[in-house]
Amino acid sequence: MEWFFANWELVGSLTLDHMRISLIPIVLGFLISLPIGWFAQRVPATRGLVLGGVGILYTVPSLALFMLLPPVLGISQFSPKQT
Numbered sequence: 001m002e003w004f005f006a007n008w009e010l011v012g013s014l015t016l017d018h019m020r021i022s023l024i025p026i027v028l029g030f031l032i033s034l035p036i037g038w039f040a041q042r043v044p045a046t047r048g049l050v051l052g053g054v055g056i057l058y059t060v061p062s063l064a065l066f067m068l069l070p071p072v073l074g075i076s077q078f079s080p081k082q083t
Helices: 003-007 008-042 044-073
Strands: none
Touching: 003 008, 008 044
8 A cells, every 4th residue: 555655646647548548449339339239139030140249259359369378478379298
């Protein structure tokens, strides 16, 4: 807590930067997802398609992260050989 009180200006500045950076994707995501959700609720035939598409989109960032982590961490992309 001492560090926080000694550096409250830095913490406040970084908090405002974080809010500024994250507000745009949150608002855009809301503006995109609200009409899609409304449409899927109104047209039952599209619910499965919308949920399937969203599920696929939800996995993409984690798959990319799995491929980026080994080079960043300096480890092999393959499992080590058992001896």
